[in-house]
Amino acid sequence: MTEPLPSDVAITAWARLVRQGQRVLALVEGDLKAAGFPPLAWYDALLELRRVGDKGLRPYRLQREMLLAQYNMSRLLDRLVRAGHVERLPSAEDGRGTLMRISASGRELLDRMWPVYRAAIDRHFASRLSETEAATLSRLLARLGDG
């Protein structure tokens, strides 16, 4: 019989990661919602689509990037298209696929959301850590995996 593998210290760290992660995320999302903005997933998707520019991005790439299930991405894109922030173009090279491209309205939404998002990150997260602490936290989180 092997010993219980994660130590108490590790288990506490795990509990805090989940708990604080969810707690702080909920606070930040709450600030965005209170300002009348859509969920963070919209921001993340649009950010990535802006990053790749006018050549656009295939849904399956985006979904891999964002760790989202395929059907969730399909529907998130539906909503973004319906809201006018993204255009869905037939893919030239692959008859199955589509190419998603951010619209002017999408870029504008990113610009409007960022100040609120930035302030929320500061308020609920960054302001509680020194620069050194943030760097250490960042490094440790990076060690958790390939994400």
Add this chain to the structure above:
Amino acid sequence: MTEPLPSDVAITAWARLVRQGQRVLALVEGDLKAAGFPPLAWYDALLELRRVGDKGLRPYRLQREMLLAQYNMSRLLDRLVRAGHVERLPSAEDGRGTLMRISASGRELLDRMWPVYRAAIDRHFASRLSETEAATLSRLLARLGDG
């Protein structure tokens, strides 16, 4: 005009907290589900109910403990009751409320889930950090707030 407040380091730390938190949590939940177990929220609620013992716990206390919205706790408890893991008793002192108490079946579920949960924590989280790193991570996460 004040400077953009969170530094780049802090913003990266934020992004990793959210991303790795969700990623690792999904892996752990995936292991539980693959073993035929219910979601972690069930485990957390039952754990707390076991901790307080036979005197039971009021839903609003549990919901505060678990950072869950009121209606979500109400429905989570519905499911736990329907599954036979929890009993709902009328509260003696407060005519509005109820008292939730874990059942034998609930205790048994906790016992069956823990080995799988523990192994998943180890596999996806703890095994990637030294003891010192886990302690540091834990301390930094604790600084994030009152949770």
Add this chain to the structure above:
DNA sequence: CGTAGATTGATGCATGTGCATCTATATCTG
């Protein structure tokens, strides 16, 4: 070339969540 299997993306259906609201009881104020 032609078929088998893999991949992209969508969707019907059941379940879960958010929001608003409701009921019932408790507490506070005069």
Add this chain to the structure above:
DNA sequence: CAGATATAGATGCACATGCATCAATCTACG
């Protein structure tokens, strides 16, 4: 004590998510 307000908990309805599956196309292999 009466009435106003606050709190515990449930629930109808809209929307989001998970699961399974499907259609269409691509790729690989004979």
